[in-house]
Amino acid sequence: MSMNLAHKTRSVILIFVAMLLASCGGGGGGGSPPPPPPPPTINEIEPNDTVAQVQVVTFPATISGSTIGDILDSVPAVDLDAYRFTLASAQTVTIVLTGGTSQDMDLSLFDSGGMEIGFSIGDQTSNETITMSLVAGTYDVVVFPFLVDVTTTYTLSIQ
Numbered sequence: 001m002s003m004n005l006a007h008k009t010r011s012v013i014l015i016f017v018a019m020l021l022a023s024c025g026g027g028g029g030g031g032s033p034p035p036p037p038p039p040p041t042i043n044e045i046e047p048n049d050t051v052a053q054v055q056v057v058t059f060p061a062t063i064s065g066s067t068i069g070d071i072l073d074s075v076p077a078v079d080l081d082a083y084r085f086t087l088a089s090a091q092t093v094t095i096v097l098t099g100g101t102s103q104d105m106d107l108s109l110f111d112s113g114g115m116e117i118g119f120s121i122g123d124q125t126s127n128e129t130i131t132m133s134l135v136a137g138t139y140d141v142v143v144f145p146f147l148v149d150v151t152t153t154y155t156l157s158i159q
Contacts, residue, residue: 038062039058039060039061039062040062041062041063041064041155042057042061042062042063042064043063043064043065044063044065044066048081048082048083049079049081049082050080050082051114051140053082054082054083054084054140055081055082055083055084056083056084057083057084057085058085059086059087059158060157060158060159061083061156061157061158062155062156062157062158063083063155063157064153064155065081065153065154065155065156066151066152066153066154067079067081067105067143067144067145067151067152067154068145068150068151068152069103069145069150069152079145080142080143080144081142081143081144081156082140082141082143083140083141083143083158084138084139084140084141085138085139085141085158086138086139087134087135087136087137088136089136090133090135090136091133091134092132092133092134093130093131093132093133093139093158093159094129094130094131094157094159095107095109095118095129095130095131095141095156095157095158095159096127096128096129096157096159097120097127097128097129097143097154097156098127098154099127099153099154103124103145103150103152104123104124104145104146105124105128105143105144105145105146105152106119106120106121106122106128106143106144106145106146107119107120107121107128107129107130107141107142107143107144108141108142108144109130109139109140109141109142110139110140110141110142111139112137112138112139114140117132118130118132121146141156141158143156
């Protein structure tokens with residue numbers, strides 16, 4: 001009879017362990033954690049047309065903005081949009097400008113010394129992309145219209 005009791009006790013323990021593992025998802029199984037959610041979209045804040053007025057954003061960032069171009073005057077008035085982000089460590093960064101394909105929008109990347117280190121100047125039918133390996137530091141991204149005569153909305157992703 002003690003053999004039967006030991007068998008029943010072992011069965012109860014195995015059932016309890018199986019229920020415990022099932023309720024916690026099986027212990028992980030060595031899978032990869034889910035990717036982090038995308039950053040929230042930040043709205044552009046004017047004025048952000050110069051280095052002195054640059055809009056500081058956290059990295060990574062997704063920004064919703066607009067530019068105004070006026071090529072109808074003899075001297076074009078162009079609305080540049082400048083954003084600053086800081087990298088805590090070296091990494092590959094991809095900057096994508098989308099939404100300005102009905103007009104010709106362009107993109108430049110500057111280091112903390114003000115030197116242009118990357119650019120994308122496609123035509124009006126393409127999005128703009130810069131992908132670069134960057135060291136830790138502070139960088140400025142400038143969105144600007146080229147031959148644009150209307151307000152153009154865009155999304156800027158810095159990942």
